[in-house]
Every structure is written in C-alpha cells, then in structure tokens.
Amino acid sequence: MCPVPRPTLADIARAAEVSTATVSHALNGTGRVGESTRRRVRETATALGYGAAAGTRTIGVAVTTYPRAWRYTEVAYFSRAIAAATTAAHARGYALTAFPADRVAQDTWHGLAVDGMLIMDSPRGDPMVQALRARGIPLVFDGAPGDARPGDRWVDNDHVATTHEVLDHLAASGARRIALQSGSGGEHYARMVTAAYVTWCADHAMSPLVIPFDEDDDEGHAFDEVLGRIDAVHAVYDPGGRQLLAAAARHGLRVPDDLLLVCASEDPGYAQTEPPVTTVTLDPERTARTAVSLLVDLIEGEQPVTGQAGNRQAEVPGPVLVPAGLRPRASSRRRGMY
Template sequence: MSGPTLADVARAAEVSTATVSHALNGTGRLADATRRRVREVATALGYGARRPPRTPRTGGTLGVAVTTYAGSAWNFLEVPYFARLLTAATATAHAHGYALTILPATCGAETSWHTLTVDGMLLLDSPKDDPVLRALRARGIPLVFDGRPIARRPEDVWVDNDHTATTREVLRHLAASDARRIVLHAGHGDEHYTRAVTRAYEQWCHEHGRTPLVLTFDPYDTSGHGFDAVFAARACDAVYTVYDPGGRQVLAAAARHGLRIPDDLLLVCVSEDQAYAENDPPVSTVTLHPATIAETAVTALVSRLSPTTPPPPPGALTVPAVLHPRRSSLRRPRHSGHLDGR
C-alpha cells in the first residue's frame, strides 16, 4: 500500500505542490512559517515513511545524530566520547557494507529530517520531547539508540551503561577514601544519562544520611567558576563530574582556591581522554566504553534492517562501564581536621 503523495501534503497544508517541494527540499523563497507548517503536515501524514523492503546484501546508508541539543551549533567531535564512538560506528557500518552519514548538531527538526535518505538511524542521547525523534518516527525509519530514550516505545532497542550501578560504585570509592561531602557535577542535559546519574546520586545520599549537592555543568565555564562558592566555603571534599570537560574545570578551580588534590579534594571524572591519566596527579576516570557501544548499536541497527537476520530483542543492551582509580581519588582516611566551612 502506497503512502501519502506530494499532492496529499499540498492539499492538507493548503498550498501548491511546488510549495511543498520547496519546503521539503529547502529551496525556493518561502516564509519560515510556511516552510515549517508544510514540514509539520508532511510529518503528521507520514510522507516518505513507506519504503520498499530491503533485499539481502544490498548495503545502504545509515545515519547518526547527536540530538541532545539538536539545532545548537556545537562540535560534538571535540568530545573524546563522541569521537571514539563515531570512529567505531563508521568502522562497524563499513564492515556490514553500509555507508555512514554523521549529521551535524545544527540539524534540528526544522531542517533536513523530512527528506533525509537513510535506511536506519542511530540516535545519541535523545532528550525529552525530541523533535528529531518525532520526525524520524513519523517517517517510519528504523532506529537504535545510544542511551535509553525517554519517550520509548515497546519495540525500541537501545545500548547503554548501567548508570545507577556506576554512580554507586564511584560514590563508594570516594567514601572509602574518606570523602564526606561529595558534589555531583551534572545536570546540563535532559537525556536519560543525566537523569539516571542524578537520581542514583540523590538516592545514595539519602541512604547514607548525606545532603546532596548538584552543580550544573556549563560547557563554556573553562575556568570552573561554577565551583567558586563551594570551594571558597570549603563545603565539599570530593567531586564526581560526569562530563569530559568537567575534570579540567575542577582542576582549574581547585588551583585557584588553593585546594590540593587529593589531600583537600578528591576527583573522579567520566572521560575517555587519556590526558587525565597523564595529569599531575593522575585523575581517576570512568570509561563508558563508547567503541563497544557503537559496535553493539550499529550491529543491532543492521539486524533490524536485514530480511535474513533475526532482529535484536527490544529493550536494553548493556555495556559495562569501568572505574579507573588513580591518585586524584585515593587518600588515607583522616582522623582529625575538618572541611565543613566553619
């Protein structure tokens, strides 16, 4: 059964077929409101969603998009996590005979999603009310997610770490080094990762009778001024930062406030950047194993497209994260002295 036609979209949007063509292809001189309305109508009708079934070993094209801040101009390839994941995703796609298209972060729901030609999509860190996800679902494009989708469906497949278990492991490790007031440096995005880590941290603090303190990560705060008030008051003695640049921000702020690591302040950072291991002192890191996540996710997506390979079961495919303790989070228990801001 065929899907809606260009004429169907034109009738529903009350415009000409030429206007529909211009709106969907990003051509012509159209008012932004008209172009947006036509694309919304096309998405609602599922225009372009129905495609002929694939035949064995024909290959094709897969797409990858980081949609946490879709439409924002940020270079996710500068982040070691995404750089390693996308390198592995490309290699895995090529091994299965597929090309891989990596969409820039500036591709929001109002740009190319209505006409994007791919056989399947890998979405990274899809947030709440993701407009890109809505557009892709409306077109019926097969999806696999890196990170649990917030607006998930029963048939969805995603690859992720166990962020609850990892967070609790890090907090136990810091507590074993006599950390008494641990700050969580997170809360920047609205994807499952941020939510899961924050929830696990707050639950651990509740269980251990500690007051939670969450500082919001700012990617542009290279000097770590977001820590100034807490460090000046000596209100914490450990930081768990869950974004790659956060460790450098902590180091910069600690140096500015005369805090020695690890004597005065313990630090663990989620990062794939080897430079942390070469720091003085070496910084403890958590690796989320992005290359393994990419291999698992792309293989699952290819299986969903193949007419001969059984599709992966819906739900989570879990890749274990690993804590690498280094000197920044190792300290002998203290039996005297305080760091409580009094």
C-alpha cells in the same frame, strides 16, 4: 508517496533458498561458502535491487541532546563512538554518515536518505526522532530515548551501578561530603546519574549537593561557593575534571589531599594531568559496535536481542547494557591510604 522498501537479507535468503547467514557471508566475502552458492546469492541480490543496484546502503548518526549547533565530534566519547560505528558499519556493508546536531534545520530530516539511524542522547520531544519515526526509518539509540516506545531498541550503561561504584570508591578513600557536577538538561544520562547520586546520599545519611555543569566554565567558577563545604567531586562530563582542578588551584586546595576527584571521561589526557585523574569509561567503542549491529539487524529484518552486550538472550526489544569501568588514579586516593 511511500518509498519502496529495500530488500533485506531475509528476502534474498528466501529467493536464493539459503540461510540469512549464508547471504551475509556471500555478500561480504566471508565464511565458507561455495563459489556457485556465492554467485547465486549475489545474482539474486542484484535482481532484487540490493546493494549497489539500489545505491549505497547508509546508516546515519547524530547527537540530538541540545537544540543548537555544537561540535560533538570534538568530544572524546562521541569521536571514539563514531569511529567505532564507522568500522562496524563498513564490516556490514554500509556507509556511515555523521549529521550536524543543529535542530533548527530539522526540516531536512523529513527527506533524509538513510536506511537507518543511530541517535545518540535523544532527549524528550526530539523533533528529529519524530520526523524519522513518521517516515518509518529504523532507529537504534545510544542511551535510552527520551520518548521511548514499545519496540524501541537502545544500548546503554548501567548508570545506577556505575554511580554507586564511584561514590563507594570515594567514600572508601575517606570522602564524607561528595558533590556531583551534572547537567541540568533533559538527557537520560544526566537524569539517571543524578537520581542515583541522590539515592546513594540518602542511603548514606549524606546531604546531596548538585553543581550545574557549564561547558564554558573553564576556570570552574561553579565550584567557588562550595569548595569549603565538600571534600570530593564526581564530575559526569569530560571538561568537569579540569574545571575542578582549575578551581582547586585558584583556592589553594590540593587534589587529592584536600579534594578527591572522579570524572566520567574518555579523554586519555586525564592520565597526564597533575595529579592524574580517576576516570569512568562508558566504553563508547563497544557501545557503538553493539548499536550498529542492532540497527543493521533491524534494517535487514533480523530480530535483535537484549541483555548484556554479546550475550544473546530473549528475543525482545529494549536495552542492551554495556559495562562501564572505573579507572582509579591518584586524584581519588588519599596519600597513605593505598
């Protein structure tokens, strides 16, 4: 049995003979809307079964990168993204629910009670996405979906430009043998960064060296066999910077004198390490706010747009790019060079 579709802002606007912007302002108590118009819009919404009359409107969010349970809310990027997504959802009149990452319980996704879903780091063959697509649930992705379809919408960073910026920064600091610590899974982020790194190395006559990331490798043993052959590392996951610092300490190497380091991380603790670690921020707050806006527009029948976040361009589906940012600190600057 197909569920009865809930009314959208466009439905209410047509019935009340006002614009969708007026409907949004009237329902959220914002903007300059006359009291009689505000009352008419709210009465129309109630009559159509919108909002409280139809139950709380809800957006779901989940990270589906790995086919196992893991505490993604403890990762700085995801915790900050979810907090920002919650605020953005509330501003649009929606609740936000963060769901477990365990795909073993995927049967529950066939009956999930949400108006739309924000899927973060969706890999190829994602069964959760397949289940939600089958039900016609509106989806927006953080990061390009592994199985993108025409009409999909997602928010992402320019990983090629960001990776090249990091490598150029390390090269300008004197690095000549740069290694990349990256994931070996199927997530879009790792694949894009690794491909950009390999291309950059080819353009600079440098042999690529990719070190596999292991989240449980606190002491950075994955670096043991390569530390004598490299002079810089770009780590693409939160723990990677601390893993390299631990490995360097065990081998009697100094950062930045012997090894330069850049880590993609939202963890503010990297500003307090010894030395402070240069980080790359992917701006999870802006990414999440943009994704929620796209999703609510999709749920309510408005046409999202692509381009730079906040810059309304051609009304076609696809990616919206959020700029990443390099935060240089002592770990990537050789003493005396700056």
